[in-house]
Amino acid sequence: MTATLPRTGLSAREDTGPAERIARSAADTVGSRLRTEDFADWLDGRRRAHRFQVERIPFAALDGWAFDDTTGNLGHRSGRFFTIEGLHARTGEEPFPEWRQPIIKQPEVGILGLLAKEFDGVLHFLMQAKMEPGNRNLLQLSPTVQATRSNYTKVHRGADVKYIDHFVRPDRGRVIADVLQSEHGSWFFHKSNRNMIVETDEDVPLHDDFCWLTLGQIGELLHQDNVVNMDSRTVLACAPFPHDEPGALHSDTELLSWFTAERSRHDVHVERVPLDETHGWHRGASSIDHEAGRYFRVVALDVQAGSREVSGWTQPMFEPRGLGVTAFLTRDIGGVRHVLAHARVEAGFLDTVELGPTVQYTPANLIHLREDQRPPFLDLVLGTPAQRIRYEAVHSEEGGRFLNAESRYLLVDTDDDPRVPLDPPPGYGWVTPGQLTSLVRHGHYVNVQARTLIACLNATAGDR
Numbered sequence: 005m006t007a008t009l010p011r012t013g014l015s016a017r018e019d020t021g022p023a024e025r026i027a028r029s030a031a032d033t034v035g036s037r038l039r040t041e042d043f044a045d046w047l048d049g050r051r052r053a054h055r056f057q058v059e060r061i062p063f064a065a066l067d068g069w070a071f072d073d074t075t076g077n078l079g080h081r082s083g084r085f086f087t088i089e090g091l092h093a094r095t096g097e098e099p100f101p102e103w104r105q106p107i108i109k110q111p112e113v114g115i116l117g118l119l120a121k122e123f124d125g126v127l128h129f130l131m132q133a134k135m136e137p138g139n140r141n142l143l144q145l146s147p148t149v150q151a152t153r154s155n156y157t158k159v160h161r162g163a164d165v166k167y168i169d170h171f172v173r174p175d176r177g178r179v180i181a182d183v184l185q186s187e188h189g190s191w192f193f194h195k196s197n198r199n200m201i202v203e204t205d206e207d208v209p210l211h212d213d214f215c216w217l218t219l220g221q222i223g224e225l226l227h228q229d230n231v232v233n234m235d236s237r238t239v240l241a242c243a244p245f246p247h248d249e250p251g252a253l254h255s256d257t258e259l260l261s262w263f264t265a266e267r268s269r270h271d272v273h274v275e276r277v278p279l280d281e282t283h284g285w286h287r288g289a290s291s292i293d294h295e296a297g298r299y300f301r302v303v304a305l306d307v308q309a310g311s312r313e314v315s316g317w318t319q320p321m322f323e324p325r326g327l328g329v330t331a332f333l334t335r336d337i338g339g340v341r342h343v344l345a346h347a348r349v350e351a352g353f354l355d356t357v358e359l360g361p362t363v364q365y366t367p368a369n370l371i372h373l374r375e376d377q378r379p380p381f382l383d384l385v386l387g388t389p390a391q392r393i394r395y396e397a398v399h400s401e402e403g404g405r406f407l408n409a410e411s412r413y414l415l416v417d418t419d420d421d422p423r424v425p426l427d428p429p430p431g432y433g434w435v436t437p438g439q440l441t442s443l444v445r446h447g448h449y450v451n452v453q454a455r456t457l458i459a460c461l462n463a464t465a466g467d468r
Contacts (some may be wrong), residue, residue, distance in 0.1 A: 329367055
């Protein structure tokens with residue numbers, strides 16, 4: 005489908021209307037369709053309504069998937085969906101100047117779409133109770149549409165993707181946000197999804213497994229472990245939340261100049277290689293593992309899901325080793341809350357670096373490093389007393405490709421902590437939530453973990 009610009013005559017270059025309405029929705033924690041106190045029962049009812057089963061299987065039991073005889077790459081016989089290949093990365097930077105690993109290559113751009121509609125003067129958002137095989141509790145709250153092109157063009161010969169027309173047809177409605185964003189740069193190669201928020205004034209039939217919630221209600225749910233999935237969080241971060249900030253430590257121009265310099269100073273060389281040439285990784289009957297038992301492994305699953313477009317399938321997945329820790333350090337600077345962002349290199353990024361959280365690591369993967377090799381601020385976060393933690397929850401990563409991938413997400417106040425200077429180490433910079441929100445309007449500036457923390461920041465906006 006060819007994209008066309010609607011011809012509606014002259015209009016303002018900046019659409020400032022949504023911010024006030026977004027703020028009104030964020031302030032409403034009650035809702036007019038499904039009460040927040042009734043949500044847990046509703047979600048449990050959707051879980052009981054369907055049969056979900058996930059079973060580990062050997063690679064030989066995968067249906068339609070096979071290792072290529074020449075390269076060892078693992079792919080589907082249709083040539084669609086995704087492949088698991090090898091990656092050779094060289095950064096020249098300690099403690100990991102060079103490495104090889106399996107990587108997911110999924111060239112198609114999916115749609116992560118939230119449909120918005122006003123009820124009783126407040127924007128509500130259509131959320132879906134969606135089963136994903138990688139989620140530890142299987143069923144979590146996803147966007148209205150969460151679909152790859154293979155899904156919504158029905159390569160899998162499954163049922164139609166509900167509500168997809170609101171995001172792909174030319175007269176889809178009022179676009180509040182629409183931007184290509186990266187996915188996990190450590191596990192995907194150049195993967196992007198189209199993050200969309202579209203408002204409609206049409207009558208929208210409410211299908212099973214869907215509910216209308218305000219941003220305030222979703223914000224309440226973001227304080228709970230493993231309820232709001234990664235795809236919802238990344239789209240929520242793209243909403244034009246208003247930030248009444250009188251200033252920032254660095255101007256927007258200074259911030260962009262610093263970020264451009266960070267992209268320029270890193271000499272990163274990445275190439276795809278055959279999976280058979282990922283030295284240090286060993287393939288067995290049921291998994292591909294790192295020789296030291298670190299990082300992640302590749303496994304195979306048999307999935308049964310009564311609520312999905314296809315009720316049963318098999319697929320490979322990445323399974324991380326250990327719980328991740330992902331945190332923004334925060335600080336009041338001149339009366340304005342700032343967070344410490346890290347210009348982070350990940351081998352799968354489209355453009356060298358993106359702004360990530362202050363800390364984004366799996367501690368179990370780093371226990372072999374000397375003290376002088378450990379990442380800045382990691383031990384500070386791990387040792388943070390409870391009274392310094394402004395926000396904490398465990399959230400699942402992308403459950404369609406990663407099995408039991410969870411991270412402990414934190415916002416840590418560091419006011420008056422001498423270990424966290426106003427002049428941080430190279431690669432780190434103080435930014436305001438408003439500056440991050442502005443950058444998220446553009447693709448490939450802010451990574452997916454930082455976008456989750458932006459959603460969490462917005463969910464705590466009324467706490468202070």
